[in-house]
Amino acid sequence: MRFFLGTHRPNWLSLTSVPLFVSDRTLRGYKTLPTAKGTWALDSGGFTELSTHGSWDHGPTPRQYAARVRRYAEEIGGLVWAAPQDWMCEPFVTNKTGLSRLEHQKRTVHNGLEFRSIAPDLPIILVVQGLFEDEYLACLDMYRSAGVDLAAEPVVGVGSVCRRQGTREAASIIAAICRAVPGIRLHGFGIKTSGLRDYGSLLHSADSMAWSYAARRAPRLPGCTGHANCANCARFAFGWRERVLASLAGHATRPAGPTGRGASRKLDTSRRLALSAFRHEAARLERDSTIRCANRDGLSVRAIATVIDLSPARVGQILTEPDTPVLEQLRQLRARWGVDDDPASRAAADMIIANITTGELTTNSVGELDGAAPAGGVQS
Ligand SMILES: [Zn+2]
Numbered sequence: 001m002r003f004f005l006g007t008h009r010p011n012w013l014s015l016t017s018v019p020l021f022v023s024d025r026t027l028r029g030y031k032t033l034p035t036a037k038g039t040w041a042l043d044s045g046g047f048t049e050l051s052t053h054g055s056w057d058h059g060p061t062p063r064q065y066a067a068r069v070r071r072y073a074e075e076i077g078g079l080v081w082a083a084p085q086d087w088m089c090e091p092f093v094t095n096k097t098g099l100s101r102l103e104h105q106k107r108t109v110h111n112g113l114e115f116r117s118i119a120p121d122l123p124i125i126l127v128v129q130g131l132f133e134d135e136y137l138a139c140l141d142m143y144r145s146a147g148v149d150l151a152a153e154p155v156v157g158v159g160s161v162c163r164r165q166g167t168r169e170a171a172s173i174i175a176a177i178c179r180a181v182p183g184i185r186l187h188g189f190g191i192k193t194s195g196l197r198d199y200g201s202l203l204h205s206a207d208s209m210a211w212s213y214a215a216r217r218a219p220r221l222p223g224c225t226g227h228a229n230c231a232n233c234a235r236f237a238f239g240w241r242e243r244v245l246a247s248l249a250g251h252a253t254r255p256a257g258p259t260g261r262g263a264s265r266k267l268d269t270s271r272r273l274a275l276s277a278f279r280h281e282a283a284r285l286e287r288d289s290t291i292r293c294a295n296r297d298g299l300s301v302r303a304i305a306t307v308i309d310l311s312p313a314r315v316g317q318i319l320t321e322p323d324t325p326v327l328e329q330l331r332q333l334r335a336r337w338g339v340d341d342d343p344a345s346r347a348a349a350d351m352i353i354a355n356i357t358t359g360e361l362t363t364n365s366v367g368e369l370d371g372a373a374p375a376g377g378v379q380s
Pocket residue numbers: 220221224225227229230233234235236
């Protein structure tokens with residue numbers, strides 16, 4: 001699977017050959033564009049556009065967008081493909097547009113096909129949208145009825161599935177699409193770490209900005225200066241990418257030095273138990289904080305409950321609990337379990353936090369990156 005690292009910083013294009021995923025929203029302001037060192041894909045910024053304005057009316061027209069894609073392809077180089085101006089089907093987005101999911105699907109198909117007629121030379125891909133499995137299958141039929149053979153496309157985007165839905169549900173939708181169109185090469189937009197693990201093998205490619213959301217809520221990496229957190233930090237991003245790819249490959253880079261596995265072997269049983277309790281409580285803290293963020297983002301209690309596999313009642317209960325800043329709660333947790341009492345357990349606790357925050361937002365992914373290199377161990 002080809003993995004595109006999402007970034008808000010278009011200048012990374014000229015710095016790295018790592019495949020990047022960059023939004024038109026961040027690129028459009030640049031008078032002088034960077035020259036790409038490697039390959040990249042362009043996001044149309046639809047999620048932000050629709051969740052902010054409820055339509056594409058404020059965004060570029062299809063002709064304007066096509067003109068930009070052409071300019072990026074010519075001046076930046078290395079552009080593998082560009083997303084169309086599709087219409088996501090998450091409840092958060094349809095609530096904003098006031099349109100039905102069927103209408104979103106029809107507009108997505110229409111937009112994709114419009115680029116075929118106005119800019120047939122550009123690699124603007126087609127995207128399948130929906131919320132539930134039968135809706136994605138119906139969207140495949142819309143393309144079929146329009147005479148498009150999706151199996152013959154170099155890549156087809158699958159929207160809305162990875163970002164908001166439970167991993168199991170997303171996996172079954174992706175599998176159903178692959179069964180319905182044998183040979184289809186799917187790109188998963190905005191995928192979670194747990195999703196990469198569970199259905200990455202069914203995808204031709206994927207992109208993720210999960211590292212940036214995680215970094216925003218985590219302490220900055222040891223040694224980082226000049227920024228308050230690592231949400232736009234190349235060092236954090238490339239380290240995260242290496243850990244994700246290593247965990248996907250089924251083997252992790254064995255860390256050297258005082259942190260990581262070597263250190264945890266030196267811990268006695270009581271330290272291990274304390275760390276295990278610390279890990280459990282830190283993961284719960286991370287989950288509760290994510291629930292509050294999602295709720296502030298306008299996601300309903302029911303939608304949150306679906307995404308993180310909790311009962312709506314429990315989600316509601318968590319939302320009524322006092323909202324102490326995460327860093328303060330983490331400090332209290334560290335003190336309660338005495339994890340900072342010696343260097344080895346302090347290093348292990350740092351790694352637990354790094355793994356929780358760079359993993360995805362649910363408790364079931366905690367520990368999935370166990371054994372990977374510590375967050376500070378990979379240099380950009
Ligand atoms: Zn940093």
